[in-house]
Amino acid sequence: MRVGEVMRRLVPPGSYVLILFFLTGIWLTISPFAMTTQPSGQHWIASTVTNVTIGGILMVVSLLGILSFMGFALRDLIRETQTRQLAEQAEREEAAQAGL
Amino acid sequence: MSVTRPSLSKYVCGMVASLVIFLAGGWLILAPFALGYQLYGADWVSQTTNDFVVGICVAVVALISFALFFFSLLGSLRASGVIAARSRPQAVPAPVETAPPAMAAPAAASNQSDLDRTLATLAQALAADLNARRQTSGDAQTNQLTEQHITNRRDA
Numbered sequence: 001m002r003v004g005e006v007m008r009r010l011v012p013p014g015s016y017v018l019i020l021f022f023l024t025g026i027w028l029t030i031s032p033f034a035m036t037t038q039p040s041g042q043h044w045i046a047s048t049v050t051n052v053t054i055g056g057i058l059m060v061v062s063l064l065g066i067l068s069f070m071g072f073a074l075r076d077l078i079r080e081t082q083t084r085q086l087a088e089q090a091e092r093e094e095a096a097q098a099g100l
Numbered sequence: 101m102s103v104t105r106p107s108l109s110k111y112v113c114g115m116v117a118s119l120v121i122f123l124a125g126g127w128l129i130l131a132p133f134a135l136g137y138q139l140y141g142a143d144w145v146s147q148t149t150n151d152f153v154v155g156i157c158v159a160v161v162a163l164i165s166f167a168l169f170f171f172s173l174l175g176s177l178r179a180s181g182v183i184a185a186r187s188r189p190q191a192v193p194a195p196v197e198t199a200p201p202a203m204a205a206p207a208a209a210s211n212q213s214d215l216d217r218t219l220a221t222l223a224q225a226l227a228a229d230l231n232a233r234r235q236t237s238g239d240a241q242t243n244q245l246t247e248q249h250i251t252n253r254r255d256a
Contacts, residue, residue: 015114027154035150047151050127069114
């Protein structure tokens with residue numbers, strides 16, 4: 001199997017969207033400070049708490065989604081390869097027995 | 101023969117992540133009003149605008165992501181044979197259109213050769229009959245001309 005095909009199976013279109021969510025989570029986390037809606041040196045206001053919390057959730061969930069998908073896809077690939085190798089080995093043994 | 105096993109867990113992970121992110125987007129839309137930092141009837145403050153815009157984008161894209169994972173799951177199930185493959189109405193007539201000429205070509209050729217043979221036999225019979233008729237009519241004409249000639253000479 002080629003590297004491109006492996007990457008296509010490991011990173012489907014949905015995972016690109018999850019990467020986008022990860023970037024959105026970063027923006028949400030830093031937006032109160034970037035937009036200076038959070039006064040410096042004071043306790044966090046409600047909007048800051050919300051944005052940081054939701055941003056963190058977005059980052060964690062999207063990362064978990066991407067990594068778990070890649071993990072499961074990698075496990076499937078390894079299983080397929082093992083099954084193929086076993087089938088090829090069995091065919092080779094059958095051919096050798098038929099040759100004898 | 102390799103058997104493709106459907107692995108649902110990876111797609112379910114993606115779908116669950118998309119669903120959680122969709123809920124987060126919905127909360128982002130509602131948060132300014134729920135937490136009260138957006139005053140009712142007043143112009144939207146910058147936090148409200150930011151949260152609302154980002155929340156709508158996140159919710160919509162999360163739905164798209166959910167659909168992508170869902171269709172990937174369907175494709176995997178279809179590839180493994182759990183779901184019957186979608187029948188393509190355009191693909192069915194193509195073999196029907198192409199196969200019969202290929203299959204019917206020898207039959208048509210044999211029918212054509214039989215017909216040719218029959219027609220050839222018929223044509224030979226007709227030709228023989230015509231020749232015979234010509235010969236008989238030619239002899240009769242010759243006899244008639246001779247008799248006419250003789251009678252003309254007698255009259256003269």
